[in-house]
Amino acid sequence: MTISIALTKGRVEKQFLQYLKSRGFHVEPLVEKGRKLLVETDAFTCIFVKGFDVATYVEYGICDLGIVGEDILTETHPDVFDLMPLPFGKCRFALAGKPEAVRHHRKCRIATKYPNVTEQFFREKGESVDIVKLEGSVELAPIVGLADAIVDIVETGNTLRENGLAVIEEIRPVTARLIANRSALKIKKQAIRPFIEKLQGEGVAK
Numbered sequence: 001m002t003i004s005i006a007l008t009k010g011r012v013e014k015q016f017l018q019y020l021k022s023r024g025f026h027v028e029p030l031v032e033k034g035r036k037l038l039v040e041t042d043a044f045t046c047i048f049v050k051g052f053d054v055a056t057y058v059e060y061g062i063c064d065l066g067i068v069g070e071d072i073l074t075e076t077h078p079d080v081f082d083l084m085p086l087p088f089g090k091c092r093f094a095l096a097g098k099p100e101a102v103r104h105h106r107k108c109r110i111a112t113k114y115p116n117v118t119e120q121f122f123r124e125k126g127e128s129v130d131i132v133k134l135e136g137s138v139e140l141a142p143i144v145g146l147a148d149a150i151v152d153i154v155e156t157g158n159t160l161r162e163n164g165l166a167v168i169e170e171i172r173p174v175t176a177r178l179i180a181n182r183s184a185l186k187i188k189k190q191a192i193r194p195f196i197e198k199l200q201g202e203g204v205a206k
Helices: 011-022 051-059 070-076 115-124 140-144 158-162 182-187 189-199
Strands: 003-008 038-040 044-049 065-069 081-085 091-097 109-112 130-133 149-154 166-174 176-180
Touching: 003 011, 003 051, 003 189, 011 065, 011 176, 044 051, 051 065, 051 070, 051 176, 065 070, 070 091, 070 115, 070 166, 070 176, 091 115, 109 115, 115 130, 115 149, 140 149, 149 166, 158 166, 176 182, 176 189, 182 189
Parallel strands: 003 044, 003 065, 109 130, 109 149
Antiparallel strands: 038 044, 065 176, 081 176, 091 149, 091 166
């Protein structure tokens, strides 16, 4: 019984394929896929999609498993089973901007790809802010005056520094996660369990 995996394209994709290789999986078809969005290997079928779409493919049963950033799970709360953290994709949610960004007495405007995470963060602080939803390059918002600060995931902080911004407050760490379709965990248990065990390194020579 073949299992299917939805994988976030880009940085997480490269890190996961490297991790698979270290666990003894044959990854050449995935590495050399070119522009293909669906690739079959001897162990599983893999589709390559945008991060926010991974959980959707898993939730609706198109894929049995998914590799996705914890930031997306925290923002969207999809109806999937969060199996385990993975040792890559580590970064953190952070409030960032110019050092003086949130020192004004007026109500602040925050730009972000994560409005739900942002709203919860400021609600827990007892603060009210205006949230502007953006899809990309949120670092630009404070520079051009669209927002006072941003909430985004930060890995090294290099992009912030290059744009004259800095972390004002760290919110929470995040990492890549392995998620599963709830029905598939039962129906394909005999196929999924060995895959997870191999992924965890059980019985694999180091």
